[in-house]
Amino acid sequence: MTRTRIFSGVKPTGHLTLGNYLGALRGWADEDQHRADALFCVVDLHALTVEHDPARVRRLSRQAATLLLAVGLDPRLCTVFVQSHVDEHTRLAYLMECTASDGEMRRMIQYKEKTERERARGGSVRLSLLTYPALMAADILAYGTGEVPVGEDQAQHVELTRDLAVRFNQRYGQTFVVPKATVPKVAARVMDLQEPTSKMGKSHARTSGIVYLLDEPDVVRKKVMRAVTDTGSDVVYDRAERPGVANLLDVLAACGAGEPAELAGEYDSYGALKKDTAEAVVELLRPVRERHAELVKDPEYVDSVLRDGAERARAIARPRVDAAYRAVGL
Numbered sequence: 001m002t003r004t005r006i007f008s009g010v011k012p013t014g015h016l017t018l019g020n021y022l023g024a025l026r027g028w029a030d031e032d033q034h035r036a037d038a039l040f041c042v043v044d045l046h047a048l049t050v051e052h053d054p055a056r057v058r059r060l061s062r063q064a065a066t067l068l069l070a071v072g073l074d075p076r077l078c079t080v081f082v083q084s085h086v087d088e089h090t091r092l093a094y095l096m097e098c099t100a101s102d103g104e105m106r107r108m109i110q111y112k113e114k115t116e117r118e119r120a121r122g123g124s125v126r127l128s129l130l131t132y133p134a135l136m137a138a139d140i141l142a143y144g145t146g147e148v149p150v151g152e153d154q155a156q157h158v159e160l161t162r163d164l165a166v167r168f169n170q171r172y173g174q175t176f177v178v179p180k181a182t183v184p185k186v187a188a189r190v191m192d193l194q195e196p197t198s199k200m201g202k203s204h205a206r207t208s209g210i211v212y213l214l215d216e217p218d219v220v221r222k223k224v225m226r227a228v229t230d231t232g233s234d235v236v237y238d239r240a241e242r243p244g245v246a247n248l249l250d251v252l253a254a255c256g257a258g259e260p261a262e263l264a265g266e267y268d269s270y271g272a273l274k275k276d277t278a279e280a281v282v283e284l285l286r287p288v289r290e291r292h293a294e295l296v297k298d299p300e301y302v303d304s305v306l307r308d309g310a311e312r313a314r315a316i317a318r319p320r321v322d323a324a325y326r327a328v329g330l
């Protein structure tokens, strides 16, 4: 029996966060790479969908790739690469644009949210922000992916990818595997510590509510201790009514301390909960920071991993993308 193929990625639009780690990267390293034939990617083309600075994108791509190794992805077990190194992504993205309708693209929640943000800044909206899910579908479908491990915020895009795969297969003959999203049980949506009704997102302007993977321990402590909590002082797990406290409980639980609702019963003050959460996060991130510090001393190693990764990825993607071109009549 062939092993399940897994594909997932991370955008170099900012420094990677605790949300990225708990919602995605940790599962890739601790579970996915061991149980499946997995590919993990820095999806740098997606960073161009909003206003960007070329030097910053290059620096952040490099940092994200190094962090993928620092969280424990092992190139002997899985394939780690950068999206723009493999042309098959953009080749297939065009066929996906020819499969999708503009209406389904416009319905994507992230498109609506990001469009509002860009317009509020007075900027224009890049067309690629609308077509982003077609490229994401191509990223996934090029590899015959069965599972896409993502945080909750990406589930809608994976749903669209499924629809496009089914539609393409119906129109042109069986070409793509229809993938499904897998979302972690706890911390699938880590919220901003200062604004616990919105997700902790790496490209948000205000950084005090975001824990970055490379934050120093004291910075992590400060951010968690200053997290916005809710009115009242009793610790209960209620994501709708008490989003601030629920978020801390989710994070603490995801650090390995148990179930969020049960943990709530162990605390009678917000202060104690914050203190334990801060320490748990510091310990969780410590090995990642340490491995990252080692890896930046060896840029040739990181380069060689990415070079091999791109080669492996290309070899997997090319036959399927070629087959898709033939299927549509080219």
Ligand code: ADP
Pocket (backbone or CB within 6 Å): 009, 010, 011, 012, 013, 017, 019, 020, 021, 022, 023, 024, 025, 149, 150, 151, 152, 153, 154, 187, 188, 189, 190, 191, 199, 200, 201, 202, 203
């Ligand atoms: P970002 O929103 O930080 O730019 P990406 O789109 O690069 O994130 O996502 C990388 C992975 O991290 C995706 O699987 C995404 O679902 C996950 N992720 C991003 N933010 C969070 C969050 N706050 N909580 C849980 N998972 C998240």
